[in-house]
Amino acid sequence: xxxxxxxxxxxxxxxxxxxxxxxxxxxxxxxxxxxxxxxxxxxxxxxxxxxxxxxxxxxxxxxxxxxxxxxxxxxxxxxxxxxxxxxxxxxxxxxxxxxxxxxxxxxxxxxxxxxxxxxxxxxxxxxxxxxxxxxxxxxxxxxxxxxxxxxxxxxxxxxxxxxxxxxxxxxxxxxxxxxxxxxxxxxxxxxxxxxxxxxxxxxxxxxxxxxxxxxxxxxxx
Amino acid sequence: xxxxxxxxxxxxxxxxxxxxxxxxxxxxxxxxxxxxxxxxxxxxxxxxxxxxxxxxxxxxxxxxxxxxxxxxxxxxxxxxxxxxxxxxxxxxxxxxxxxxxxxxxxxxxxxxxxxxxxxxxxxxxxxxxxxxxxxxxxxxxxxxxxxxxxxxxxxxxxxxxxxxxxxxxxxxxxxxxxxxxxxxxxxxxxxxxxxxxxxxxxxxxxxxxxxxxxxxxxxxxxxxxxxxxxxxxxxxxxxx
Numbered sequence: 001x002x003x004x005x006x007x008x009x010x011x012x013x014x015x016x017x018x019x020x021x022x023x024x025x026x027x028x029x030x031x032x033x034x035x036x037x038x039x040x041x042x043x044x045x046x047x048x049x050x051x052x053x054x055x056x057x058x059x060x061x062x063x064x065x066x067x068x069x070x071x072x073x074x075x076x077x078x079x080x081x082x083x084x085x086x087x088x089x090x091x092x093x094x095x096x097x098x099x100x101x102x103x104x105x106x107x108x109x110x111x112x113x114x115x116x117x118x119x120x121x122x123x124x125x126x127x128x129x130x131x132x133x134x135x136x137x138x139x140x141x142x143x144x145x146x147x148x149x150x151x152x153x154x155x156x157x158x159x160x161x162x163x164x165x166x167x168x169x170x171x172x173x174x175x176x177x178x179x180x181x182x183x184x185x186x187x188x189x190x191x192x193x194x195x196x197x198x199x200x201x202x203x204x205x206x207x208x209x210x211x212x213x214x215x216x217x218x219x220x221x
Numbered sequence: 222x223x224x225x226x227x228x229x230x231x232x233x234x235x236x237x238x239x240x241x242x243x244x245x246x247x248x249x250x251x252x253x254x255x256x257x258x259x260x261x262x263x264x265x266x267x268x269x270x271x272x273x274x275x276x277x278x279x280x281x282x283x284x285x286x287x288x289x290x291x292x293x294x295x296x297x298x299x300x301x302x303x304x305x306x307x308x309x310x311x312x313x314x315x316x317x318x319x320x321x322x323x324x325x326x327x328x329x330x331x332x333x334x335x336x337x338x339x340x341x342x343x344x345x346x347x348x349x350x351x352x353x354x355x356x357x358x359x360x361x362x363x364x365x366x367x368x369x370x371x372x373x374x375x376x377x378x379x380x381x382x383x384x385x386x387x388x389x390x391x392x393x394x395x396x397x398x399x400x401x402x403x404x405x406x407x408x409x410x411x412x413x414x415x416x417x418x419x420x421x422x423x424x425x426x427x428x429x430x431x432x433x434x435x436x437x438x439x440x441x442x443x444x445x446x447x448x449x450x451x452x453x454x455x456x457x458x459x460x461x
Contacts, residue, residue: 119311122272125298126305127325127378129332136330141315 016158019097027105035113053103057163093169101154108150112143152213222414228278256435271298304380310371312359
């Protein structure tokens with residue numbers, strides 16, 4: 001039973017890890033953009049980026065198939081020119097989970113950036129420090145806790161991702177079957193022991209992550 | 222110091238439009254900008270420091286053109302060599318006093334200070350009598366201590382001109398008289414010209430060589446401060 005659990009567990013951690021990392025980089029960049037620049041369509045962009053949080057995962061999965069499928073407008077181009085497709089691969093699962101996790105990073109980071117007092121950044125500029133320096137030495141350290149909180153939620157969300165992953169990556173044991181999919185399979189097949197074990201395992205991993213992030217998020221100053 | 226300002230800026234919020242047209246020149250080392258709240262004092266100083274951008278006009282300090290809309294000149298804040306002490310001090314909450322005061326010494330992305338720079342910071346802290354607070358964080362400091370840190374930080378960069386936005390307003394009235402004397406001593410010691418915003422007439426008396434009166438986005442009067450009667454007139458203006 002252990003090896004039936006270890007494979008999906010490792011795959012889940014790998015998928016959630018990469019998805020969170022992608023969501024972190026993209027989410028922070030977009031959050032900084034929308035928090036600091038005002039441009040046409042800013043609120044439309046904000047709404048679009050928040051959409052994965054409120055839409056049913058199946059709707060999202062369908063959108064992803066339309067875009068990334070072998071006949072999709074981006075997926076089709078990739079398939080014809082490079083022979084690459086994300087469909088039914090673990091990278092596809094990463095893609096789906098990253099999109100689902102993105103709003104949590106983005107929302108947290110935007111609120112964190114907006115909470116940074118503009119005068120502390122201005123003070124840094126009058127002291128001769130460049131824009132990049134101000135970002136890495138003032139803005140990011142001050143926004144960091146908010147960003148980290150969003151990132152932890154994003155990781156937890158990516159770990160539990162089910163609907164969009166199922167539609168994009170399928171449910172292939174050993175390749176794209178993450179914990180939540182394995183639990184669904186076990187319940188369908190009447191393997192209650194395996195289902196129980198997987199459920200407890202998932203819960204323990206999530207509790208460990210939340211407790212670890214709680215320690216990281218303690219105020220230092 | 223020679224300062225020449227001739228700027229215009231229109232600020233729009235949902236409820237009102239504020240039209241700023243500021244024009245004055247000065248060659249005094251202690252200039253006080255005086256006027257009611259919302260008369261454009263802070264906006265003008267922030268335009269000088271490059272924190273805000275005027276819509277049009279010219280800003281010159283010591284013959285250096287910092288801003289000239291017609292010629293397309295807009296020197297970035299970090300190159301203006303103008304120190305700014307904010308009303309709420311705007312200290313970096315995540316850095317200790319040493320980190321705050323030494324912030325501008327290393328201008329790289331990581332900002333680590335070498336031994337020599339740390340020594341320079343220590344000397345500065347001693348000068349401002351805050352050496353015992355070197356490892357403290359801003360939230361652990363009193364108002365007066367924060368103000369010293371903000372001043373020490375601004376002067377660490379050896380600015381050509383120091384701007385202070387209501388430097389005494391956040392302080393206990395008991396403290397103000399002492400801090401006024403300290404400000405004058407510091408100004409003399411660093412030999413840096415300063416422009417101080419205030420709406421407290423006693424600041425004018427103590428700090429000003431020359432006075433610029435602001436009202437509703439305009440300069441209404443520029444005058445030397447040597448007659449008590451003028452100060453009285455100004456107080457009554459302030460009461461109104």
